[in-house]
Amino acid sequence: MCQLLGMNANTPTDVMFSFTGLATRADEHKDGFGIGFFEGKGVRLFVDEHSARQSPVAELVKTYPIHSNQVIAHIRKATQGRVALENTHPFVRELWGRYWVFAHNGDLKDFRPRLHGQFRPVGDTDSEHAFCWIMQELAKAHAGVPAIDELGCTLRELLPQLHRHGTFNMLLSNGEALWAHGSTKLHWLVRQHPFGAASLRDEDVTVNFASVTTPRDRVAVIATEPLTAHEPWQAFAPGELRVFVDGAPR
Amino acid sequence: MCQLLGMNANTPTDVMFSFTGLATRADEHKDGFGIGFFEGKGVRLFVDEHSARQSPVAELVKTYPIHSNQVIAHIRKATQGRVALENTHPFVRELWGRYWVFAHNGDLKDFRPRLHGQFRPVGDTDSEHAFCWIMQELAKAHAGVPAIDELGCTLRELLPQLHRHGTFNMLLSNGEALWAHGSTKLHWLVRQHPFGAASLRDEDVTVNFASVTTPRDRVAVIATEPLTAHEPWQAFAPGELRVFVDGAPR
Numbered sequence: 001m002c003q004l005l006g007m008n009a010n011t012p013t014d015v016m017f018s019f020t021g022l023a024t025r026a027d028e029h030k031d032g033f034g035i036g037f038f039e040g041k042g043v044r045l046f047v048d049e050h051s052a053r054q055s056p057v058a059e060l061v062k063t064y065p066i067h068s069n070q071v072i073a074h075i076r077k078a079t080q081g082r083v084a085l086e087n088t089h090p091f092v093r094e095l096w097g098r099y100w101v102f103a104h105n106g107d108l109k110d111f112r113p114r115l116h117g118q119f120r121p122v123g124d125t126d127s128e129h130a131f132c133w134i135m136q137e138l139a140k141a142h143a144g145v146p147a148i149d150e151l152g153c154t155l156r157e158l159l160p161q162l163h164r165h166g167t168f169n170m171l172l173s174n175g176e177a178l179w180a181h182g183s184t185k186l187h188w189l190v191r192q193h194p195f196g197a198a199s200l201r202d203e204d205v206t207v208n209f210a211s212v213t214t215p216r217d218r219v220a221v222i223a224t225e226p227l228t229a230h231e232p233w234q235a236f237a238p239g240e241l242r243v244f245v246d247g248a249p250r
Numbered sequence: 251m252c253q254l255l256g257m258n259a260n261t262p263t264d265v266m267f268s269f270t271g272l273a274t275r276a277d278e279h280k281d282g283f284g285i286g287f288f289e290g291k292g293v294r295l296f297v298d299e300h301s302a303r304q305s306p307v308a309e310l311v312k313t314y315p316i317h318s319n320q321v322i323a324h325i326r327k328a329t330q331g332r333v334a335l336e337n338t339h340p341f342v343r344e345l346w347g348r349y350w351v352f353a354h355n356g357d358l359k360d361f362r363p364r365l366h367g368q369f370r371p372v373g374d375t376d377s378e379h380a381f382c383w384i385m386q387e388l389a390k391a392h393a394g395v396p397a398i399d400e401l402g403c404t405l406r407e408l409l410p411q412l413h414r415h416g417t418f419n420m421l422l423s424n425g426e427a428l429w430a431h432g433s434t435k436l437h438w439l440v441r442q443h444p445f446g447a448a449s450l451r452d453e454d455v456t457v458n459f460a461s462v463t464t465p466r467d468r469v470a471v472i473a474t475e476p477l478t479a480h481e482p483w484q485a486f487a488p489g490e491l492r493v494f495v496d497g498a499p500r
Contacts, residue, residue, distance in 0.1 A: 039299075041372050042335025047294055056314045064306045085292025093344060097370035118368035118389075120347035122291050139368075 002089070002105040004186065005035075005073040006171040006222035008178040008244035012039075012067035013219050017200070017207045019073060020062050021227035023052040024202040028077060032088040033058060035073035036101040037066050038175040043099045044068075047088045051075075070173045074103040081125035090171075091131050093119055095138065096145045098174050102131040105224060106167025106183055130162050134172070148177045148250070152243050155179055163239055171222065178244045180222045182236020187226050189233045190248055192218040198228040218247030252339070252355040254436065255285075255323040256421040256472035258428040258494035262289075262317035263469050267450070267457045269323060270312050271477035273302040274452040278327060282338040283308060285323035286351040287316050288425040293349045294318075297338045301325075320423045324353040331375035340421075341381050343369055345388065346395045348424050352381040355474060356417030356433055380412050384422070398427045398500070402493050405429055413489055421472065428494045430472045432486020437476050439483045440498055442468040448478040468497030 005022045007015050019035065033055065034047035044066065052058040052075050074089035081087040090103040104127035111126060117136035121128040134155075141154045155172075159181050162168050170181040180186060191198075193216070195209035222244070226233035236242070242249050255272045257265050269285065283305065284297035294316065302308040302325050324339035331337040340353040354377035361376060367386035371378040384405075391404045405422075409431050412418050420431040430436060441448075443466070445459035472494070476483035486492070492499050 039335045042297075042299075042338065044297055044335060045295060047292075049289075049292075056310060060306060060310050085289045085294060088292065092342075094370065094372060097372050099372055120344065122344060122347050122349055 002077050003075045003224045004103055004105045004169060004171055004222070005071070006178055006180055007068070007071040007219065008247055009069050009217070009219040010246035011217050012069055013217070014065040014067055015071050015073070016062055016065060017205065018221055018223070018227055020205060021200040021202060022073060022075060022223070023058055023062065024200070025075065031076045031078040031083045033073070033075040034088045034090050034103070035061055035071065036090045036092065037068035038070040038099075038101070038173060039068055041098060041175055043092060043101060043175070045090065045092055047085060049083055049085050049088055070175055070178050072101050072103050072171045072173055072178070074105070079107045081123055084123065086123035087125045087128070089127060091128050093131070093135050095135055098145055100135060100172065100174050102134070103171050104130060105169040108162060108165040108168065111162065111165035134158055145174070148243060148245060152179070152241070156241055159241060160239065169224065176245075178222070180236070180242050180244065182240045183238055185224050186222065186236040187224070187233040188220060188222045188236065188242065188249070189226070189231055190218065190220050192247070198231055200227060201229050220244040220247050220249065252327050253325045253474045254353055254355045254419060254421055254472070255321070256428055256430055257318070257321040257469060258497055259319050259467070259469040260496035261467050262319055263467070264315040264317055265321050265323070266312055266315060267455065268471055268473070268477055270455060271450040271452060272323060272325060272473070273308055273312065274450070275325065281326045281328040281333045282335075283323070283325040284338045284340050284353070285311055285321065286340045286342065287318035288320040288351070288423060289318055291348060291425055293342060293351060293425070295340065295342055297335060299333055299335050299338055320425055320428050322351050322353050322421045322423055322428070324355070329357045331373055334373065336373035337375045337378070339377060341378050343381070343385050345385055348395055350385060350422065350424050352384070352420070352422050354380060355419040358412060358415040358418065361412065361415035384408055395424070398493060398495060402429070402491070406491055409491060410489065419474065426495075428472070430486070430492050430494065432490045433488055435474050436472065436486040437474070437483040438470060438472045438486065438492065438499070439476070439481055440468065440470050442497070448481055450477060451479050470494040470497050470499065
């Protein structure tokens, strides 16, 4: 299984703490990593086919505070597709003049729908194929960027068709909101005022969020497994889709 | 004027030396930088809206040897479009299951053709608009990835239509070849056996290529202005299009 990390915030926030927690799990997930940051409508994507433990790119992400409202990260253990840069999540496509960022954890069996539209996979993973299919179907269902709730309705129709083929934990963002779909393992958490301290489960790192936030800051974190001890992480139900806007589930 | 740097090689090669030369010119070109590396069909894109002089991302690119056959880099001095991540070159799109990377130096006046196809700009630069138009027209002209020479024929029809609107120095790659179009200022150079030493014009850095190459290595470098002293840089004629394959012009 790969590991996912998502962040949705009402104010640009860095993910150095959470990404450090994710990267400690990279021993078992050594087949590359990637992280995409929305900054306004722009996207900054760092990918490396080396483990997040050793990669100098991962080191930069852990130490350079990139402030973003929407982040999607992934560390990979290859199930389908070679270990290669083009198979490294997250994947990015443009539709309606916006970037869309997607990462998937799981394994889809026998899911190779015909792609007749404008989106084609560059690599050979089931995940990128599924992403291209989602983008194709979104492009058919709407004429331009739909409102967040409308897009949620369309995804609620599309995602069960994927989930039926196997494990489909997923994160998707267009910079305005972050959609998370649970299948076998996905957790979420909201951090807001009054902020406390949190400690990573896998590494001896503690952050006192009260000292680095203002009372109006709010951040939702989504991760395959809870990254911290003593915080109220909640599990997604199988097939549950949640959309996060301004740091909270909607 | 922005500054462009392109590299096309017959063996995966790092561009730390040339990028260091480019980054020294970032004092005047402080509105962001970007660099895209093809690794097989995959693309690794580093962008930052900070100057390549100060950016930790640029520091990584100068010190982490990323080996690639096709590189396109750009340092930006904004003429059209705000200083923002979504306006930072190079731009990337997917077509026919391949990534396409594009960077532009210049300024197109009154060039806003209607985009009726699948490619829309995310930011507000003339450059990204021109790139979307090129991709749209390529998608209309071919049913799948064309051979390099066929693609060159199509570009020879398309690019004069852009050049007519202003300055259009451009680099474009799909990972197989690198197309360079000269307008006002663009130079190229091939380094091959027997390799010598080269010194950056703007910085006290010298590399003896003979010690880091094999006799069959060949690298073409394309840059707005010659990056090194005492090497036979050649200027592009206005309107000249060249395609570089395996480290040499074709």
